[in-house]
Amino acid sequence: MAVESSETQYVIVGLGNPGREYALTRHNMGYLTVQALAAMWGLSFKEEKQFQAFVAKGKVEGITVHLLLPTTYMNESGRALRLYLDFFKVGHNRLCVVCDDLHLSFGELRVRSIGSAGGHNGLKSIQSHLGTQHYVRLRIGIGREQLLQACRDYVLEAFSHEEQQELPKILEDGAKVLQRLVGEELPKVMNAVNTRISKSGEQQI
Template structure:
């Protein structure tokens, strides 16, 4: 069983902000997979579905970003899911807007949602599907940037990145994370 957690903040005021990329990608996957059985459990909205023969639990934590680990940890313990089978979808300030990357493990990199998940799981060894939102411009603070909606050229870039991330999750379910990293991560020559 895979636990696929999209990170974000609950509430209308946070919908489609940079920090809610994870929620948006989980919604895209739920739409593609015709998921309608959402319920509240583990301080999250969850739904289960079978994809490519694998049972998947989709999750959108309702704890607010900084406490995401409460929901992810509770579901992982309940379903006895190993860290390697937990996939987290989140925004990333250190990637340019619209760039995506899959990583199998690593530090929180300053992301409070990831920091909380690491604390609750006791390991960094879970897969992340990261969507670049870039660094703040025009004198905005980091908080204003991540809690704001994309504008200008970033709107199309980030919309495409969300679809690409959903494609990469489906690819990872079908072919495994390592092959999906080769297929969906940007190649060195295109990182200029």
């Protein structure tokens, strides 16, 4: 079987923890957003044990898009991602990682093309296994209001009732950004997502 060129493929990985007990926790914002994208595209996930991940694949604008949800738990996300990228010969320039971000207000979106892990253990694992900080990441705010609360406790808590009311719109917006990243130039998407905020403070996608 011929191996597809890296330039005709794109991998999107959602960071989170597997299992029902984590399904609606703040640390699973990456998982949830990629699941929303799969639903928007009509794709279904299948567990691929050799890659330690749930995988969904489809063609979007002539690009083979791979959606990945690692089953390794957050702190070992990089192991599953490295296995997958190596097998399909996809470079880190054709990768987007979706994760939660404590330092952004709830639901705020930011696209970055390089940067440190910022204390995020999933990103630390990815950067350790890939050996680079040069990859696109979509960070979605889970804004910690009580700064004295332990970070680990906060991210592993379920979304509050108020947050759950906002969640569908946030996931829809995140999925739309991911779709744009597949089909548009990165600087254009970054400019639109990172700077287009209305006077009311609501982000415009």
